[in-house]
Amino acid sequence: MACKTCELFDSGHRACGGCGAALAARLVTKAAGTETIVVSSTGCMEVFSTPYPETAWKVPWIHSLFENAAAVASGIEASLKKQGRKEKVVIMAGDGATFDIGMVCISGAFERGHDFTYICYDNEAYMNTGIQRSGATPYDASTTTSPAGSCSFGNKRPKKDMPQILAAHGAPYVATASIAYPADLMQKVEKAINTKGPCYVQVHAPCCTGWGFEGEQTIAISKLAIETGLWVNYEMVDGTVTKVKKVVRKPVEEYLKTQKRFRHLFKPKRQDAEIAAIQTIADRNAVKYGIDIQLKKE
């Protein structure tokens, strides 16, 4: 049961100031409440929250490996079921652990239909190892393994559509959320936890260090991702999109220019074709999810 006044992810952890993932952990644990067991994958959150002998987690917490959180959670769920216990199992894993290295374990666990909630805090690259591209890295983002250079605009591929992949597994509830909208995020997490079966919530969690912006801009930048249509907040129930956050869209440029990872699109010279290609991604999102608010003509 949710506990909005609880602080189950304690202060004093080692995250950067303005860390989107740390805020996600705080909000997710509030939404999940005390009767929760959290499973983390290896990554920033695991490292900044549990340097032995200290832990930021006030709920039972386990980290095993990078790629196996979904399988560990499967075992916990089976174990609790066998013992007749009622705690909820919540996974908190980064995008590298989710989109890439954990895919086999995730696919197996979702297909088997375990009762757990998988939260992916998506900061769009391998941040813990120093900002390498993952399957969640957006088109043209410069990372240390997809650097922009004299013959490259950075990451060559768009984000993998994980929510659709997991919806295709028959997940009863799949949602995307953003730390910029905490009430919406918590509501979705609560809904996922209270839906029987494997549920997935992908949380946009900007990383000031990896994306290149000042820590106080985290919320503003997450909002811009939604306002430009590059991130869409929606819910899917049994594979059907049931709810979408609508916006009066801004040009993608307003989002891109706030972050160093897209700086090469503006300096030393403006790359109009690339910016237009990213605008096309946002436009397609807008059509696919119907996010545009139609303003009445005066």
Next chain:
Amino acid sequence: MMQMTEGSHAVAEAVRLCRPQVISAYPITPQTHIVEALADFVANCKLDAEYITVDSELSALSACVGASAAGSRTYSATTSQGLALMNEVCFNAAGMRLPIVMSIANRAMGAPLSIWNDMQDSISMRDAGWLQFYSEDNQEATDLHFIAYKVAEDHSIQLPALVCFDGFILSHTYEPVDILSQDDADRYLPKFAPAERLDAADPISFGMYATPEYYLEFRYEMDRAQKRAKEVIAKAGKEFGTLFGRDYSALIEGYKIEDAETAIVAMGSICGTVKDAIDEMRADGKKVGLVKIRVFRPFPTEEIAKMLAHVKRVAVLDKNISLGSKGATALEVRDALYGTDGVSVKGYVLGLGGRDVRKRDIKAIVSLCEKGVGDQFYGLRQEVL
């Protein structure tokens, strides 16, 4: 009750009697019959366990990690490539001190792909922190599961355990095996009472990361637990003997070793062949004996040094090879006998990938050892080299 049964089914019966609460396993030859039998038990309400049909061995052992951390007795089984795929989880489960028990139907490692027996799979896992038991026959393979749980779950140990038995040679062979009754099994193995578990009523963190200020001590504590396990195994093995008449208190067993001039050291099903060969060599006047290693981790270094102190020479049989070095057992035995005057230790790598080892091979190895020839592969087909 004595039953004529396949090795895998005897092991599955033992596992059933140990009452695992969560089973998570993935099919792989020659382990498959065990997990099929367990699935059948669950399907027919002969075993009240959650049975997770995972997507890979990686997930199989990972699910056991979660299930064990949440406080359930857990079980898995695998072999060869499957164990290799679990490698990372094996280290992790031991580091988190989770008393998972896993059966290994020993099989060679590819490439080249081979489904047949040797011990390269589990021997390659020797540094992961798991207790390792090896079985000579199906009775031992069966009984060792009870002992493995008892020792692994002991609060002074809290380490996972492998129970190894030779693929096909034991797993697919019918032998008479005495299967305990459920009452006897329960009398020997109490319900799992974890020292710590994931529990909302008492939240703790499992699997935190350790800086250089702490990591060394974590490894030291694991090694201490391994060493403590010698005594706990002895106690658990003795109790088993007292209750059921089969004493497993010794980590090693001698066969006609007391007056032996040449000692053979071996593990697993090959020990039966060695014993027969020894009987024949004894009849010919050769003083040969066997030291059978039942527990490879913790390694019975002192026990071996003591049992072999009086022999002239030792022939160590290894169904594994640390390529570029020697067989793992030969290295350990040489270490055990270091400083013992007058004992020559020679290693023989043999039987890899299911190559048969016959009595005449054992006799030939003893002859080689008597001539001081060893530290080599035995039984190579020169014509294909």
